[in-house]
Amino acid sequence: MQIAPRSGGPVPDIAALLARLAADGGRPRLTWYGDDGERVELSGAVLANWASKTVNLLVEEFDTGPGTHVVVDLPVHWRTAVWALAAWRAGATVAVPDADAVPPEVVVTDSPDRWAGSPADLVVVSLPALARRYDGELPAGAIDAASAVMTYGDAIGWVPEVEPQRDALVTAAGAVGHASLVPDPGPGARVLVDGRGAVADVLRDLLGIWAGGGSAVLTSPATAAELDLDDARLTRLLSTEQAQR
Structure with missing residues (x-):
């Protein structure tokens, strides 16, 4: 299925990308297939709304901005995309665990035990x-994202100016700056994205798909592995979602 971009040409930055998504109405832009049959579909407007709320949390709670290092310690997941988009919109540097020599100011994780003793602010x-709160004991001072994000405004409030020369994404392979974070636009297709890739690679793939006006069908690593072993299920999914590999 071809999805025509709303406007042509490269997308210069995350702010422009989120603006395009927000103006996109109800078209699906991210469909998530998780474990145990979970399916979540986000339109462009809903995806941008989640990102906006999360931007407000990061800026208001942690003064996130250029120079802030945010470790996103999450697996491939639709929520991971939201947190990365929000951190980039605030001008922060997103790092995957153990890839950045700079100690993080903020850590976003689904496994708080891994960060016991860290001086970083913990989300x-x-x-x-369907989670409405964290199902476990929160470390002292940690923010429960499931309940906190929804309390923030739907429109982005004050946010610092992004500094294009700063690093936007840091991995063991190197860094990508804000000026070159959004890849060249994809062809505007609905694309099945294999969740077994590295988190940073999957995030860049999603950015390229959205920049071209396309839509992503993202699978968890376990679901991707199951699809590899079940041709009939894969064929049904591609047909149902009108997606291509």
Whole structure:
């Protein structure tokens, strides 16, 4: 299925990308297939709304902005995309665990035990779609993302100016700056994205798809592995979602 971009040409930054998504109405832009049959579909407007609320949390709670290092310690997931988009919109540097030599100021994780003793501000994310609070004991001072994000405004409030020369994404392979974070636009297709890729690679793939006006069908790593072993299920999914590999 071809999805025509709303406007042509490259997308210069995350702010422009989120503006396009927000103006996109009810078209699906991210469909998530998780474990145990979970399916979540987000339109462009809903995806941008989640990102906007999360931007407000990061800025208001942690003064996130250029120079802030945010470790996103989450697996491939639709919520991971939201947190990365929000951190980039605030001008922060997003790093995957153990890839950045700079100690993080903020850590976003679904496994707070891994960050016991860290001086970073901690945001604990519940991955299940229907989670309304973290199902466990929160470390002292940690923010429960499931309940906190929904209390913030739907429109982005004050946010610092992004500094294009700063690093936007840091991995063990190197860094990508804000000026070149959004890849060249894809062809505007609805694309099945294999969740077994590295988190940073999957995030860049999603950015390229959205920049071209396309739509992503994202699978969890376990679901991707199951689809590899079940041709009939894969064929049904591609047909149902009108997606291509």
